Amino acid sequence: MKTESYADFSLRMHDASVGGRIPVNAAIELTYRCNNNCVHCYCSLPMGDEAASQKELATAEITELVDELASMGTLWLLITGGEPLLRGDFGEIYLHAKKRGLLVSFFTNGTLVDDDMVGLLAKYPPFVAEVTLYGATEETYEKVTRVKGSYRRCIEGIGSLRRAGIPLRLKTMALTINQHEVEAMDRRAAEWGCEFRFDPVIQKRIDGRVHSTPERYRISPEDAVRLDRTFPKRMQEYERFCAKFVGPPAVSERLYRCGTGVSSLHINPYGMISGCSMMVREAFSVRQKGLRWIWEEGIRSVISGKKTFSLPCDTCRLVNLCGQCPAWSVLENSSYDRESGYLCGIAKTRERSHAFLRQEAG
Amino acid sequence: MHYSGIFARIRQDKGGPLNDDHAQGMQIKSMQIPLDGVPSRSENVVFRKIENEYILVPLLSTSADVEAIYNLNEIGAIIWEHIDGKKSLREIIGELAEEYEVEPEEAERDVLDFVRDLTGSQLIRMS
Ligand code: SF4
Ligand code: SF4
Numbered sequence: 001m002k003t004e005s006y007a008d009f010s011l012r013m014h015d016a017s018v019g020g021r022i023p024v025n026a027a028i029e030l031t032y033r034c035n036n037n038c039v040h041c042y043c044s045l046p047m048g049d050e051a052a053s054q055k056e057l058a059t060a061e062i063t064e065l066v067d068e069l070a071s072m073g074t075l076w077l078l079i080t081g082g083e084p085l086l087r088g089d090f091g092e093i094y095l096h097a098k099k100r101g102l103l104v105s106f107f108t109n110g111t112l113v114d115d116d117m118v119g120l121l122a123k124y125p126p127f128v129a130e131v132t133l134y135g136a137t138e139e140t141y142e143k144v145t146r147v148k149g150s151y152r153r154c155i156e157g158i159g160s161l162r163r164a165g166i167p168l169r170l171k172t173m174a175l176t177i178n179q180h181e182v183e184a185m186d187r188r189a190a191e192w193g194c195e196f197r198f199d200p201v202i203q204k205r206i207d208g209r210v211h212s213t214p215e216r217y218r219i220s221p222e223d224a225v226r227l228d229r230t231f232p233k234r235m236q237e238y239e240r241f242c243a244k245f246v247g248p249p250a251v252s253e254r255l256y257r258c259g260t261g262v263s264s265l266h267i268n269p270y271g272m273i274s275g276c277s278m279m280v281r282e283a284f285s286v287r288q289k290g291l292r293w294i295w296e297e298g299i300r301s302v303i304s305g306k307k308t309f310s311l312p313c314d315t316c317r318l319v320n321l322c323g324q325c326p327a328w329s330v331l332e333n334s335s336y337d338r339e340s341g342y343l344c345g346i347a348k349t350r351e352r353s354h355a356f357l358r359q360e361a362g
Numbered sequence: 363m364h365y366s367g368i369f370a371r372i373r374q375d376k377g378g379p380l381n382d383d384h385a386q387g388m389q390i391k392s393m394q395i396p397l398d399g400v401p402s403r404s405e406n407v408v409f410r411k412i413e414n415e416y417i418l419v420p421l422l423s424t425s426a427d428v429e430a431i432y433n434l435n436e437i438g439a440i441i442w443e444h445i446d447g448k449k450s451l452r453e454i455i456g457e458l459a460e461e462y463e464v465e466p467e468e469a470e471r472d473v474l475d476f477v478r479d480l481t482g483s484q485l486i487r488m489s
Binding site: 004006009013014016017019020022070073075098099100101102103120122123124125167 | 412413415417419433474
């Protein structure tokens with residue numbers, strides 16, 4: 001029997017999906033509600049928010065969507081939130097997706113993992129379960145989550161998942177109040193035999209509500225560079241990435257150039273579907289239009305939309321690095337025609353600070 | 363129509379070393395498969411066709427290699443779809459030879475190769 005590496009297979013599937021415009025990757029947020037109250041969260045609502053829970057897609061609506069995704073060729077499904085385990089029907093939805101032959105992953109804060117959940121996941125393993133750590137110590141962790149006892153519950157949750165042999169990854173968001181513990185979190189993950197990643201980029205709330213003010217917890221561009229340097233392996237990967245992708249952008253009239261909506265789609269808790277989680281302006285309601293129309297007509301028209309203004313980004317060599325895109329512009333500035341100063345600042349600071357990025361300029 | 367073992371096991375890179383494919387292969391090659399036997403598909407995997415790919419996605423953690431995803435070629439997929447837990451190999455071979463207008467010997471070789479590969483990976487059970 002031949003053996004093929006997962007990376008090669010994944011690449012082949014993605015190439016095929018782009019050619020055929022198949023949504024091989026889908027993500028669904030089951031709820032924006034969460035039992036934590038993280039200072040930096042871009043979407044969370046209180047766990048008991050009745051009005052929010054009334055609006056959420058019902059179990060049957062979600063399982064129908066899963067069936068339709070499977071028939072449209074989705075292979076990878078990410079279940080996320082808010083905290084997806086907060087919904088009593090998480091297990092049912094998860095199992096439904098597994099039985100349709102999807103490779104199901106989920107993101108969780110790890111605090112609601114009980115024996116039943118572990119039993120289900122042990123029998124029907126996820127592609128990967130990803131738990132977010134908010135600190136390496138109880139004090140820091142709970143400064144972020146603002147919920148007493150959440151640290152202990154998370155550590156216990158991770159312990160149960162590990163003991164059951166569930167494929168597990170850990171991650172964190174680097175914030176002003178936990179950045180000093182990112183290294184310690186990385187060490188802890190290594191002790192547990194888990195892959196670990198962190199992200200220093202914090203997005204604003206997508207709904208303008210006040211439960212959290214993420215931008216107040218953004219680390220400075222200098223701190224982002226310092227963290228880059230703290231992790232040599234990550235830095236090497238970043239250097240390789242830069243070697244490949246730094247350079248002036250190809251000329252394009254398109255508004256969206258990132259490839260969103262070509263092989264992936266995103267479903268929010270209320271059935272609004274778009275190319276990705278950040279495209280809040282260009283989302284279509286599945287309750288009004290149906291998934292197929294949204295994919296074939298709605299999202300297609302969004303991604304073929306033309307750009308009618310110019311930006312410094314049009315000729316910038318860092319365009320593939322900084323993460324700037326129209327969705328970010330809208331979230332940061334409420335309009336398409338200005339780049340995100342925040343993303344730009346991080347990218348330009350990196351360019352000045354990392355020799356491999358500067359040299360390219362010559 | 364030729365199956366020719368184009369059945370790949372896809373490994374997630376995080377996995378450890380593979381089991382000894384060669385030794386396993388030798389064992390399977392010499393495995394006698396009676397044509398009156400009835401193959402049934404494992405309930406541990408779900409069959410998917412996406413674009414031009416035919417994939418067996420693992421469902422339960424009890425499959426021999428829980429982290430593997432399996433990839434069938436078109437012939438493999440056709441054979442897989444003919445396996446229903448009721449028809450014998452002989453019947454399946456007859457059906458394929460007729461539907462695809464190939465010599466029964468060729469269909470037999472394809473089906474037996476396929477069944478050897480998949481029983482080795484516990485994706486098919488013979489009874
Ligand atoms: S966040 Fe922006 S760059 Fe990323 S997928 Fe969404 S639209 Fe594209
Ligand atoms: S946001 Fe700044 S770094 Fe990014 S492409 Fe625009 S100008 Fe360049």
